[in-house]
Amino acid sequence: MGVTQEQIRAVLERLALPDGGTLVSRDMLRALRIEGGKVSFVIEAPSPEIAKLMEPLRKAAEAAVLSLEGVEKVSAALTAHAPQQPAPSLKVGGHPKPQAEPLKPAGVKRILAVASGKGGVGKSTVSSNLAVALAKQGRKVGLLDADIYGPSQPRMMGAKGRPASPDGKTIEPLHAHGVTLMSIGFMLEEGKAVVWRGPMLMGALQQMLGQVNWGELDVLIVDLPPGTGDVQLTLCTKAELSGAIVVSTPQDVALLDARKAMDMFSTLKTPVLGLIENMSFFTCPDCGGEHHIFGHGGVAAEAEALGLPLLGALPIDLETRLAGDSGTPVAAGEGPMARAYARIAEGLIGGGMA
């Protein structure tokens, strides 16, 4: 027989809060769920400030429940309590269940997906920089990191922390570099692998679109996982995507996969707005010569063949990589790469795409 709610409550009763009482006696335990060997629950703090101080307790609570026989995995999320609200039933962390919410947030004018066929071509880098470049031009921009298996936007945008859910229903996004930001990475522990089944994935996506307080946005950029899997399928079929931008390197193998992604969008009737060639060339700092490390002209030729615009061609650039690693996208600065992203943003705005 599996673990019971009573056993979990009993073990949590033994964890004393610094200012007296326990999670159970102080009625801070919410949304306790048991699915096989997996347990999840929400700890509701009296205020966002106190929630921040309760992180050690959250960890201790996870460890205590994990010590119970029959428990394989525990996920505890912290939220802050809003007075006069009913007790939340939303599970902010862990493995969310599919919700019935629509996938188009009310205040969002356009949803643009940034996709790639192959991993590692710079899709997340382009997404964050494009979001920042658009925000610098006065657009209200959101960035949704839907790369469920490898969320990199928290690092690239330099944003940390768990989004609060003061009313237990709405999830408050984070803000960085003028962009409203949500990533599944905010709800996971850094460095931990995610193994989710399809319905869980869908639930996470639906939560991030339907329950995040995106506010009024001109454009919501969605950084998709690479390839043509469940996430892409769900977004294209259920969210009202205005279009997709496909990022590729000029390398043959990347282009081949980019073609597959474009085929998928075409089958799902999502317009591809254009292509961006990333890591187009490398300018040698010593001789000033342009080197086409991943090939030359492939993405431009592909765009021409398909009658699609080439929205930009971005070089291999050390500053871009360092900026991404440091949490301040290169587009936030004033250098040549910031200008290159500004031109792409201008093109999107001019074309009525953002």
Ligand SMILES: Nc1ncnc2c1ncn2[C@@H]1O[C@H](COP(=O)(O)OP(=O)(O)OP(=O)(O)O)[C@@H](O)[C@H]1O
């Ligand atoms: N133009 C560029 N010049 C130099 N480095 C770059 C450039 N574009 C991306 N990178 C670097 O390449 C690495 C992969 O980029 P990124 O994570 O954006 O790719 P991705 O396509 O989103 O990958 P994944 O498939 O893992 O999500 C990162 O370290 C990033 O900083």
